[in-house]
Amino acid sequence: MSIGTPVGIHLLVNVYNIPNIGKLEYLTQGLTLLNEIVHTLNLHVVAQAGHQFSPVGYTYAFVLSESHFTIHTYPEHQSCFIDIFCCNPDFPPAYAVRLIQRLFETETVRYQVIQR
Numbered sequence: 001m002s003i004g005t006p007v008g009i010h011l012l013v014n015v016y017n018i019p020n021i022g023k024l025e026y027l028t029q030g031l032t033l034l035n036e037i038v039h040t041l042n043l044h045v046v047a048q049a050g051h052q053f054s055p056v057g058y059t060y061a062f063v064l065s066e067s068h069f070t071i072h073t074y075p076e077h078q079s080c081f082i083d084i085f086c087c088n089p090d091f092p093p094a095y096a097v098r099l100i101q102r103l104f105e106t107e108t109v110r111y112q113v114i115q116r
Helices: 027-040 093-104
Strands: 009-015 045-052 058-064 067-074 079-086 109-115
Touching: 009 093, 027 045, 027 058, 027 067, 027 093, 079 093, 093 109
Parallel strands: none
Antiparallel strands: 009 079, 009 109, 045 058, 058 067, 067 079
8 A cells, every 4th residue: 555545434423403312411322323323334343342421421432343433422512423434445424424413313413524
């Protein structure tokens, strides 16, 4: 590989105005949603870890065979921040953004797609 040849897509998603803050408050509720994202995007988890903050909010990380997927939630701001780096050339960033919007039930999303 030469310098500058992209090996993957880095998707950064800022999700705002989430009406159901239960999806942001407790990892036990959020994990179902996160697993749906992983499954729907056909990502392959090799390790995972998370932390429940007190009183609410969580962070979670999936180590993927394709790279990684992380989330940090801020229920007090009705928002979360998602980072997916994927080395699979078939990874569909636009589809991933639409999936995240649908699952978090909001239209207020800002995102960046970076070739890395």
